[in-house]
Amino acid sequence: MKRFLVMALTLIIIMTTIIGCTSKVDSVASETVAENTTITLAAAASLKNCFEDSLIPLFNEKHPEITVQATYDSSGKLQAQIEEGADVDVFFSAGMKQMKALAEGGLVTESTIVELLDNAVVLIKGSGGESDVDSFETIGNAETIAIGDPESVPAGQYAKEALTTLGLFDSNANKFSLGTNVTEVLNWVAEGSADVGIVYATDAASTDKVEIVAKAPEGSVGRIIYPVGMVTKTTHEEASKVFLAFLASEEAAKIFEAYGFVVNASK
Amino acid sequence: MSFSPILISLKTASLAILITFILGIFTAYIVVSIKSKGLKMVIDGILTMPLVLPPTVIGFMLLAIFGVNRPIGRLLLDFLGVKIVFSWTATVIAAIVISFPLMYRAARGAFEQVDETLIMAARTIGLNEWKIFWKIMMPLALPGVLSGGILSFARGLGEFGATAMIAGNIAGKTQTLPMAIYSEVAAGNMETARGYVWVVLTLSFFVVVSMNYFSVKRFDKSKSNASERLMEGEEWA
Amino acid sequence: MGLMIDIKKQYKDFTLEVNFDNRGSRLGILGASGSGKSMLLKCLAGIITPDEGKIILNGRPLFDSVQGINVKPQRRKIGYLFQNYALFPHMTVAENIGIGLPKADKDQMAKILKIMDRFHLTALSEKYPRQISGGQQQRVALARCMILEPEILLLDEPFSALDDHLKDHLQKEVMDYLSDFNGDVVLVSHSRDEIYRMSDSLMVMEHGKSSFMGTTHEAFKSPKYKYVAKLTGCKNFSDLEDDGTFYFAKSWGLQYPKTQFLDVPKYLGIRAHDFIVHHELIEMPSNRLLRGKVLRTVEDIFELTFYIKPLHPSVSEDAEVVFKIAKSKWENRKIPDALILEIPLEHLIPLYA
Numbered sequence: 001m002k003r004f005l006v007m008a009l010t011l012i013i014i015m016t017t018i019i020g021c022t023s024k025v026d027s028v029a030s031e032t033v034a035e036n037t038t039i040t041l042a043a044a045a046s047l048k049n050c051f052e053d054s055l056i057p058l059f060n061e062k063h064p065e066i067t068v069q070a071t072y073d074s075s076g077k078l079q080a081q082i083e084e085g086a087d088v089d090v091f092f093s094a095g096m097k098q099m100k101a102l103a104e105g106g107l108v109t110e111s112t113i114v115e116l117l118d119n120a121v122v123l124i125k126g127s128g129g130e131s132d133v134d135s136f137e138t139i140g141n142a143e144t145i146a147i148g149d150p151e152s153v154p155a156g157q158y159a160k161e162a163l164t165t166l167g168l169f170d171s172n173a174n175k176f177s178l179g180t181n182v183t184e185v186l187n188w189v190a191e192g193s194a195d196v197g198i199v200y201a202t203d204a205a206s207t208d209k210v211e212i213v214a215k216a217p218e219g220s221v222g223r224i225i226y227p228v229g230m231v232t233k234t235t236h237e238e239a240s241k242v243f244l245a246f247l248a249s250e251e252a253a254k255i256f257e258a259y260g261f262v263v264n265a266s267k
Numbered sequence: 268m269s270f271s272p273i274l275i276s277l278k279t280a281s282l283a284i285l286i287t288f289i290l291g292i293f294t295a296y297i298v299v300s301i302k303s304k305g306l307k308m309v310i311d312g313i314l315t316m317p318l319v320l321p322p323t324v325i326g327f328m329l330l331a332i333f334g335v336n337r338p339i340g341r342l343l344l345d346f347l348g349v350k351i352v353f354s355w356t357a358t359v360i361a362a363i364v365i366s367f368p369l370m371y372r373a374a375r376g377a378f379e380q381v382d383e384t385l386i387m388a389a390r391t392i393g394l395n396e397w398k399i400f401w402k403i404m405m406p407l408a409l410p411g412v413l414s415g416g417i418l419s420f421a422r423g424l425g426e427f428g429a430t431a432m433i434a435g436n437i438a439g440k441t442q443t444l445p446m447a448i449y450s451e452v453a454a455g456n457m458e459t460a461r462g463y464v465w466v467v468l469t470l471s472f473f474v475v476v477s478m479n480y481f482s483v484k485r486f487d488k489s490k491s492n493a494s495e496r497l498m499e500g501e502e503w504a
Numbered sequence: 505m506g507l508m509i510d511i512k513k514q515y516k517d518f519t520l521e522v523n524f525d526n527r528g529s530r531l532g533i534l535g536a537s538g539s540g541k542s543m544l545l546k547c548l549a550g551i552i553t554p555d556e557g558k559i560i561l562n563g564r565p566l567f568d569s570v571q572g573i574n575v576k577p578q579r580r581k582i583g584y585l586f587q588n589y590a591l592f593p594h595m596t597v598a599e600n601i602g603i604g605l606p607k608a609d610k611d612q613m614a615k616i617l618k619i620m621d622r623f624h625l626t627a628l629s630e631k632y633p634r635q636i637s638g639g640q641q642q643r644v645a646l647a648r649c650m651i652l653e654p655e656i657l658l659l660d661e662p663f664s665a666l667d668d669h670l671k672d673h674l675q676k677e678v679m680d681y682l683s684d685f686n687g688d689v690v691l692v693s694h695s696r697d698e699i700y701r702m703s704d705s706l707m708v709m710e711h712g713k714s715s716f717m718g719t720t721h722e723a724f725k726s727p728k729y730k731y732v733a734k735l736t737g738c739k740n741f742s743d744l745e746d747d748g749t750f751y752f753a754k755s756w757g758l759q760y761p762k763t764q765f766l767d768v769p770k771y772l773g774i775r776a777h778d779f780i781v782h783h784e785l786i787e788m789p790s791n792r793l794l795r796g797k798v799l800r801t802v803e804d805i806f807e808l809t810f811y812i813k814p815l816h817p818s819v820s821e822d823a824e825v826v827f828k829i830a831k832s833k834w835e836n837r838k839i840p841d842a843l844i845l846e847i848p849l850e851h852l853i854p855l856y857a
Contacts, residue, residue: 143350178437387549390549
């Protein structure tokens, strides 16, 4: 009995250490050597993959003296955190609303704000699958349509907006399978359970199991703008500006596009 | 608060329990009659699996069977024009798979509780196996079997994870109570969610009470052992 | 007619091997718990299948491993009275009795009423097993068997669970009810009283192996084998040493001329009740008297038991003789330190294995 307890305790300690170390490694991913500046980026969750996997490593290569520490969450939550005085240097939002609010509150320097990216709303189907639906307008041909729940998922809200503008929402109401998150929607479409689905372009790009059928027609849905800006109270103004410049660069643009974003030429 | 999820859940759970009830009793009786201990253990293990697997694993496996991109699903679609996924049928299938082990185990336990000598005696007085099942085994095992059925029904009613994966969340068609609750909470509609939650609570309470009622009934009838009663000091005529 | 059985069944640490051919009408099977008696009955009934052998009842093969015959229990026409009666708790007395009757039988009701009447169960016909006494339950179980007119009746320790004072009564009752049963009866028990009272022929079972002993009374009188003698209640045994013209009973210190015996016994036995106690010295051939020291006594309601160590010097340390005597015969005497016991020659039991 005693031996068992000792073993169990050892196991627990080992496991906690491993877990502790791993999460540390995660958030310290960008930390390399000492004698450098660290800046904090607060970015919308939908930007996480592209920053963590590609942009931040690339930036590190180019500017090893600047370490980027990033935190990802819903734009609303990040806005609240900055308002509470969180130590953030650069804010990259998934919507203008949050950025404007911070600018008006004097928390983000207006001159640094750039409407860098656009995300699009797209119609998808399972890769290699056949479908009678080739555009938003012909969505009625589908038997089942997967979208995020408009009441809780932003992408779902935009899907509803687009279809409503096209007059196709109510007529297809009994075909919608409402996902509680985007991953669920993607899986439904990838498995062919739902004939088609509507998600962000960036969501579609994140998996090769679905392919884009069409983009939401012009004007059917408002622009989904991803602005970036510098937090006024930053103590690393120089480093922040270098980072912002990098984000606006050609190289960064290519990466953003690879992840499904539309990079705005007007910078 | 729309009644649709409630109705769908009730319809699903009702059809599911009908099928699970018969299937569970049937398989339990077969397993009980298996003579080889090893084989019995293996089969019992397989049949009990859905009980211990996370619902998402079960959903994954059901998808592997019925998904339109998979062999069987594809076959069904091409030859019979039948698409199981995202249909109401899928909710029933998920409920059956999830609740089956409960029914099976309850039935098996109930059958094994029946005094073996009663079955032996039944054979010596000429009753065939069918008669033994209907006239001896079932009546004596009934309380346990019914409890199992009720529990199974409730489990089928509460199924969520696997259902979401193969039936989707289509209001009016496959949106069951648990899914409706989840969606409403995600959307922040606490009032609506609360309404649904009350429905689930009431149904569950009813289930537990019924089960207890039947369990109590069980004890009266199972004592067939005369010598047991002798020990309790009964009189002789 | 009769029952012929020759079977073998191998379990992990037990082998059942039974072989007998019974022509008598009441066969008693005597054996300790775990000797395989119930297993044998279950093989007879068809509930258990032997590995090999055959069972033939009244000329009809019920089981034959060579010919591939294995008649289902339902068809064997065997009545089986289980130790716990096995009445169906959810059925009334009448239903229990009648359930075995084939649906097609037109006289169902009549038959049930008739047999309930015979077994004095009519007043109880609507009662449930839990509402009636053990004795009544036994009668119901018996009636349930008999209504199907079986060819043979198997009774599995029918009185083992009962209080002593009820055993007598019920044994007599059951004998009455069976008096007009024409088929064979096989009674299994670990109680020698039961077997002695209720069976004509005796078979003894030990560790799964059977030995047919002939008529019950004969078997009790001349057991022939030590283990049978033990089962039939003999408590005193002595190994015999060959001394030339004599046999020396090592446990008692007594000598017997070889001419006394027809053949060559290995042991001698004497029942505890068969000694004659002498309270004064008496003239008698020395090999008939056993002198012993009283080690301890046990007082039962009606008899005294003495545990005695024989005084003869060549007797082993742990040799012990058991002597029982009815209290009425002991006449309230004081318990002495030593006793003189006479062993009547006619009560000496020669045992051959």
